Each structure stands twice: as structure tokens, then as C-alpha cells.
Amino acid sequence: MRKILIPCDGSDNALRAVRYAASVATRRSDVQLELLYVQDAVPLKLHASLSLQEIERMQTDESNRVLQPARQILDDEGVPYQLRWCAGPGSSANQIARHVQETQCDAIIMGTRGLSPVANVMVGSVAAKVIHLVTVPVTLIK
Numbered sequence: 462m463r464k465i466l467i468p469c470d471g472s473d474n475a476l477r478a479v480r481y482a483a484s485v486a487t488r489r490s491d492v493q494l495e496l497l498y499v500q501d502a503v504p505l506k507l508h509a510s511l512s513l514q515e516i517e518r519m520q521t522d523e524s525n526r527v528l529q530p531a532r533q534i535l536d537d538e539g540v541p542y543q544l545r546w547c548a549g550p551g552s553s554a555n556q557i558a559r560h561v562q563e564t565q566c567d568a569i570i571m572g573t574r575g576l577s578p579v580a581n582v583m584v585g586s587v588a589a590k591v592i593h594l595v596t597v598p599v600t601l602i603k
Contacts, residue, residue: 464493466566468557468591471527474572478602479531482570483538494540495566496531498524499556500548520548554590561595569599 467482469475479496486492500523503516511519524546535542545564547556561569573588592599 462493463489463491463567464495464565466495466497466557466561466564466569467531468497468499468553468569468571468587469528469531470498470553471530472572472574474574474602476530476534476572478570478572478600479534481600481602483535483540485570486540487538494535494542495564496528496535496542496544497557497560498527498546499553500524500546502548502550520546552587552590554587554594557587557591558594561597566597568597569595571599571601573601573603 465482465485467475467479469479482494486494500520503520524544528544528546532542532544545560547560549556551559557569557571560566569591571588571591588599588601
């Protein structure tokens, strides 16, 4: 089984990448898709005022909200997938690369521009960093 990671932030380009990955998965029975939402680290002041359970619930709710359009695309196509999210220190690109290594993904399909202000200034800045950090094939969707 080939595991393909789709980092998704809810942007139009990310959703195009989800649609493309769905088309790949419908043509090949040996593909498993994994949606990943990378969150920013929780500010320290929130750690002081919320319990770990409250923080995790907040992060889970945000992930579900952001990934809902991507999930809808895959559900409509009848494509099975796994849902993941991560939060922590480091850039989105580093988090994606770490996830690829830890879960042994075979490939990545991702959009070239996301929702962050930096990504809008530098076309594909996260995507470019991911390409340099991983050893698996990366398909970029515009």
C-alpha cells in the first residue's frame, strides 16, 4: 500500500491538491491517502490558563473545521483516508517533513500556496522547504 500525504490548510490550492489526490486514489487501488493539518504551537499564556484537555479539544475542533472541505471532497469521491493533525514548535515545513518520516509516507501531494501571510509573499515557500527536507516524491498543485 502506498501512503500519500496531503498537507491541507483549507486554502484553494490545498483543496485542488485534495481533488488531484482523490483522482489518483480512484485510479489506483494501492493508494492510501492521509490528510494532515499543521497548526501553530499554542502560545504559552494559553498553557497557563487552560488544561491540556481543553487545549487538545480546541486544537481538534480547529482541525475538524479546517479539514471539513477536504474531507467532503474525499467523502464525495468515496475515497478512504486517514485524518491527522499536529501542532508544535517548528515551521509547517519541518512539521510536514517530520510527519513523513515518522509515518513512512511514500509521497506528498500539496498545494503551492497556503493561507499564511508569508506564503502569499513568497510563492510556495512552505512547499519549497518541504521539497528540500523530504526524500519522497512531492507533487505540487497550483
